[in-house]
Amino acid sequence: MKMHRFEEIWLIFGVAVLVISMAITGYQAFAQGMGPPSHKETIDPTQVENTAPFDNPGVYQTGENEYEVVMTLQAFSFEPSEITVPKGAEVTFIMTSKDVIHGVNAPHTNLNTMVVPGQVQRITQTFNESEEFLLICNEYCGTGHQMMSATITVEE
Amino acid sequence: MANTMQSHMKKNTLPLVHFFLAFIMLLIGGTLGLLQGLNRGGVFELPASFNYYEVLTLHGILLILAFTTLFTNGYMYAAVRHTLGELSKTVKILAWSSLASFLIGSVLVVWMVLAGEATVMYTFYPPMQASPWFYIGLVFVVLCIWLAGLGIFISAFQWKRRNRGQHLPILAFFAVGIYTLVIFGSIGVTVEVLMLIPWAFGWTETINVMLSRTLFWSFGHTLVNVWYLVAISVWYTILPKIIGGRIFSDTLARLVVILIVILNVPGGFHHQIVDPAFSEGLKFMHVFMSLSIAFPSLMTAFAMFAVLERTGRKRGGRGLLGWLWVLPWGDVRFLTIMIAMISFIIGGAGGIAQTNNQLNQVVHNSLWVVGHFHITVGVTVVMTFFGLVYWLIPHLSGRVMTPFIHHLGMFQTAVWTIGMALMALSMHAAGLFGAPRRTSYTTYGDSATALGWEPYLSFLATGGTLLFFGVILIVYIVAHLMFFAPKGDTPFMDSRVEDNAHPTPKWTENWGLWVIVAILIISMGYVVPLVDLIENAPPGSPPHRTW
Ligand code: HEM
Ligand SMILES: [Cu+2]
Ligand SMILES: [Cu+2]
Numbered sequence: 001m002k003m004h005r006f007e008e009i010w011l012i013f014g015v016a017v018l019v020i021s022m023a024i025t026g027y028q029a030f031a032q033g034m035g036p037p038s039h040k041e042t043i044d045p046t047q048v049e050n051t052a053p054f055d056n057p058g059v060y061q062t063g064e065n066e067y068e069v070v071m072t073l074q075a076f077s078f079e080p081s082e083i084t085v086p087k088g089a090e091v092t093f094i095m096t097s098k099d100v101i102h103g104v105n106a107p108h109t110n111l112n113t114m115v116v117p118g119q120v121q122r123i124t125q126t127f128n129e130s131e132e133f134l135l136i137c138n139e140y141c142g143t144g145h146q147m148m149s150a151t152i153t154v155e156e
Numbered sequence: 157m158a159n160t161m162q163s164h165m166k167k168n169t170l171p172l173v174h175f176f177l178a179f180i181m182l183l184i185g186g187t188l189g190l191l192q193g194l195n196r197g198g199v200f201e202l203p204a205s206f207n208y209y210e211v212l213t214l215h216g217i218l219l220i221l222a223f224t225t226l227f228t229n230g231y232m233y234a235a236v237r238h239t240l241g242e243l244s245k246t247v248k249i250l251a252w253s254s255l256a257s258f259l260i261g262s263v264l265v266v267w268m269v270l271a272g273e274a275t276v277m278y279t280f281y282p283p284m285q286a287s288p289w290f291y292i293g294l295v296f297v298v299l300c301i302w303l304a305g306l307g308i309f310i311s312a313f314q315w316k317r318r319n320r321g322q323h324l325p326i327l328a329f330f331a332v333g334i335y336t337l338v339i340f341g342s343i344g345v346t347v348e349v350l351m352l353i354p355w356a357f358g359w360t361e362t363i364n365v366m367l368s369r370t371l372f373w374s375f376g377h378t379l380v381n382v383w384y385l386v387a388i389s390v391w392y393t394i395l396p397k398i399i400g401g402r403i404f405s406d407t408l409a410r411l412v413v414i415l416i417v418i419l420n421v422p423g424g425f426h427h428q429i430v431d432p433a434f435s436e437g438l439k440f441m442h443v444f445m446s447l448s449i450a451f452p453s454l455m456t457a458f459a460m461f462a463v464l465e466r467t468g469r470k471r472g473g474r475g476l477l478g479w480l481w482v483l484p485w486g487d488v489r490f491l492t493i494m495i496a497m498i499s500f501i502i503g504g505a506g507g508i509a510q511t512n513n514q515l516n517q518v519v520h521n522s523l524w525v526v527g528h529f530h531i532t533v534g535v536t537v538v539m540t541f542f543g544l545v546y547w548l549i550p551h552l553s554g555r556v557m558t559p560f561i562h563h564l565g566m567f568q569t570a571v572w573t574i575g576m577a578l579m580a581l582s583m584h585a586a587g588l589f590g591a592p593r594r595t596s597y598t599t600y601g602d603s604a605t606a607l608g609w610e611p612y613l614s615f616l617a618t619g620g621t622l623l624f625f626g627v628i629l630i631v632y633i634v635a636h637l638m639f640f641a642p643k644g645d646t647p648f649m650d651s652r653v654e655d656n657a658h659p660t661p662k663w664t665e666n667w668g669l670w671v672i673v674a675i676l677i678i679s680m681g682y683v684v685p686l687v688d689l690i691e692n693a694p695p696g697s698p699p700h701r702t703w
Contacts, residue, residue: 007458014454039432042694045283045365075702099700100284101365103521107590107605112430112517117283118365118694119432134605138521138592140277142284142702143207146598 045117048072048098059083067091073115074098076144078135084153085127091152092124103139106152114139127154168552170251171237172638174230175549178223179634185218186627193579193620195597197613208596209275209703214266216278220379220533221297222262227541228386229254229304232331234552235389236308238648239325240315247307247314254303261296264289275703277594279372280352282363285699288356291349298342298349305335323660326406327650330389332667333413334382340421340674341378344371344682355699362696366433367689370424374682377424381449383533385416387540388456391497394544395460397651398489401467404459406653410664412459415452418674422681423449429516438685445681453504460497488565489649492543495573496536503532506584521594523616524587527580535576542569542630547646549637556644561636564629572626579619586612 048054053070057079060068067089072079074097085091095104097117104123105112111125127133137148188211194200195208202208233251237243243251267289268274274286280294308331312324324332348371354360392409396402403409425442428434468479484490506528519525546565550557557565587593591609600606663669 007455007462010458011451011454015451040435040692041432042692044695045697046695075700100702101281101369103592105521105590105592110517112520114428114431116365116369116432117697121432132604134590134600134603136590136592136595136600138595140209140212140594143209143275144702145209145594146596147600149600149603151603 039120039122041120042118043096043120045097045099048096053094054096059085062092065089069093071095072098073102073104073137073148075100075142076137076148078104078137078148078150081150082153083135083150084155086155087130088126088128089154090124090126092122094120094122096120100141101139102137102141102148104135105138106133106135109133111135112138127152130154130156168234170248170255171230171234172549172552173255174226174233175545175552175634176638178226178230179631181218181223181226182627183631185215185223186624188212188215188218190620190624193617193623197617197620198597198610199617201597207275207703209277209594210269210272212594213269213275213277217265217269221278222258224379224383224386224533224537225258225297225301228334228383229300231386231541231544231548232304232308232334234548234648235327235650236311236331239327239650240311243307243311244314247311250303250307250310254300254307257296257303258300261293261298261300264293264296268293272703279376281372282352282355282365282368283697283700284703285352285356285701288353291352291356294349295346295353298346301335301338301342305339308332308335323406323665326403326409327389327393329410329664330385330393330413333417334385334389336667336671336674337378337385337417337420338382340417340678341375341382343374344424345375347371348375362698364689364693365697366431367686367693369431370428370685370689373424373427374421374678375424377427378421380529380533381416381420381423383537385413387496387537388412390540390544391456391460391493393651394649395490395493395651396463396467397649398487398493399464399467399471399484401463401470401651402655403651403653403657404462404466406657406660407664408455408459410660412452412455414664414670415455416449418670418677419445419448419452421674421678425681425685426516430520433689434685442681450504450507453500457501486566488562488569489543489546491566492539492546492569495569496539496543499531499535499539499576503528503536507532519587521592522587523583523591523593526593527583527587530576530580530583534580535573539569539572542572545630545634545637547649549634550641550644550646551648553638553641554643554645555637555641556646557637558641561633561641565633568626568629568633571622571629575619575622575626577619579616579623582612582615582619586616 043051054072057070057072059080060070062068065086065088067085069080069083069091071093073095095115096119097115099117101117102115103113104115106125109125111123113121113123115121131154133152133154135150135152137145141148191202191211192208192215195202202211268287274290276284276286280286312328312332315328316324348368351363351368355363392403422442422445425439426446429439464483465479468482471482473479473482546557586609589608590605591613598606
């Protein structure tokens with residue numbers, strides 16, 4: 001097939017943009033640890049209350065300014081629903097669902113992931129500003145979906 | 157005259173009925189869209205008996221499943237009949253059975269949603285469990301697509317037998333590509349639905365949630381690119397005729413069809429970038445799979461500029477950009493397609509951005525995504541469809557468009573463009589600040605964050621209202637062109653290739669090979685994760701009804 005010269009230039013340019021965007025994505029994911037939340041760990045979705053650590057949802061300090069939030073999601077609430085951490089804390093959320101698929105998003109941060117029954121998902125976020133963040137469910141989960149929220153208070 | 161008129165209508169009943177039903181779907185779906193827009197703008201609450209989520213489930217299903225499928229089938233059957241000659245008896249039977257299957261399926265689906273038995277969105281993710289009849293309805297909708305595809309394949313095959321050694325006409329080639337892709341894309345969802353039906357009847361107790369979700373997106377994603385392929389079939393083969401030019405390169409067009417068909421299906425993973433149960437390595441490989449689809453689009457962009465420039469120069473345009481101004485901007489059949497193509501540059505760029513993992517994490521499931529697909533589907537695809545209406549419907553109904561309808565069409569185009577721009581831009585903005593999709597009006601207890609979305613949501617409601625007027629206008633236009641416009645002959649607007657074009661190489665016709673390559677690429681993308689999801693599955697989920 002014969003190609004126009006401009007077409008060649010254009011396609012090379014286009015492919016270069018695609019390759020560069022992929023390289024940046026790959027670099028951020030694998031070299032800088034910014035990859036998307038991709039935890040692979042399963043759980044019996046009908047036995048969440050009886051399975052550690054979800055038998056005791058809550059906020060736990062695990063290191064110097066490092067916290068773990070063990071969280072269950074169910075229509076239409078988060079447990080725990082009021083989380084307080086100090087400024088600069090690196091917080092790892094360990095989450096699963098007791099019923100249907102939910103989503104978790106803290107607007108104004110990069111905390112955004114799906115929480116699927118039968119799967120445990122982990123995501124880490126550092127909170128550098130002391131303010132009250134909203135945590136919402138961003139996947140439709142039933143009639144009360146618009147009420148499903150929690151707060152993360154970051155203290156000085 | 158009256159006689160030829162009747163025979164026209166009779167000869168073309170099949171596509172006309174499809175278009176008629178399609179625009180009824182648009183009318184209902186658009187009305188529901190208005191309700192959603194006004195609710196999100198905080199104008200009113202929807203009643204509990206017909207709540208936001210029922211409305212949204214129907215809006216999604218009627219517009220992206222029903223409207224697009226009916227329109228595509230109508231257009232493709234009209235195109236195949238025009239380019240390949242009268243449909244054989246078998247093909248006619250298949251086409252009508254396809255429509256019947258659609259009607260059975262959509263009655264079941266809509267009925268279940270209205271009865272409050274299936275408020276599960278068009279994605280119906282388990283373990284939310286709808287009535288089994290909802291899923292059975294979906295089987296009929298898929299069957300509709302397969303029957304329509306079979307009819308197209310048989311027509312193409314019969315034509316090839318009559319015209320040995322010749323290339324399938326380009327529009328028919330597109331049709332074959334479109335139905336091959338949609339059939340490939342629907343295999344996964346069919347398997348999913350066949351697992352959901354026994355579960356919904358209670359014959360099986362639990363369901364594999366991640367497996368279902370992954371099978372769904374192999375379809376959901378492909379469907380989007382099917383419409384896109386339908387849209388570019390218009391850009392490649394019809395646009396040149398409208399502006400008085402010729403097809404830029406027949407080979408290039410065919411190559412683009414082939415590439416989209418073989419590369420597309422694994423792209424579905426970009427809907428699951430922030431899902432658990434997949435490794436980062438797998439997700440990274442799938443960024444590649446998603447981005448590879450941008451390649452044929454780059455080729456399309458080039459071909460479109462080439463056609464516009466050549467034709468513009470032939471029309472006397474000079475200088476660097478002179479060719480642009482002499483294009484027929486005042487012709488609604490051109491303006492619509494042009495706006496569709498321009499919006500694809502914007503929508504495509506947004507798509508490339510959000511398929512990269514980390515960027516996706518910022519916007520996933522926010523209103524940003526809804527803004528993205530109202531641009532790509534709501535403008536790029538739908539505006540291309542509207543562009544066809546102005547000549548294809550009178551061509552089929554044996555009428556001619558009046559100058560008044562042309563004016564109204566220009567006005568409709570403006571209303572739709574401004575409405576979509578306003579709505580989609582405010583959706584993008586609200587989404588960047590975290591406003592979630594699929595969520596009825598809420599302030600989360602007057603949270604400052606949520607209150608910050610309000611101005612954008614009011615713009616969203618304004619855009620949605622404008623759009624609703626756009627829907628009314630186009631429905632009026634379609635009805636006029638179908639039943640009331642003056643009688644006459646409107647030609648089918650398909651273009652020819654340049655006289656000095658290089659002959660199209662034989663390998664483009666090798667569909668057997670393309671199907672094999674497509675299967676290989678689909679396997680590359682899916683075998684490993686699907687086996688993993690099955691082998692390492694958690695105990696399944698029992699049903700839940702949370703609405
Ligand atoms: C009058 C015109 C329209 C208006 C006012 C409108 C408005 C909206 C609004 C407000 C949402 C809901 C956002 C949310 O809560 O997530 C939405 C969702 C959606 N719209 Fe439209 N829309 C219109 C036309 C269209 C068209 C023409 C299409 C496609 C052909 C379309 C496809 C969709 C889809 C697929 C969804 C997502 C459904 C879901 O999340 O399940 N819309 N639309
Ligand atoms: Cu929710
Ligand atoms: Cu997609």
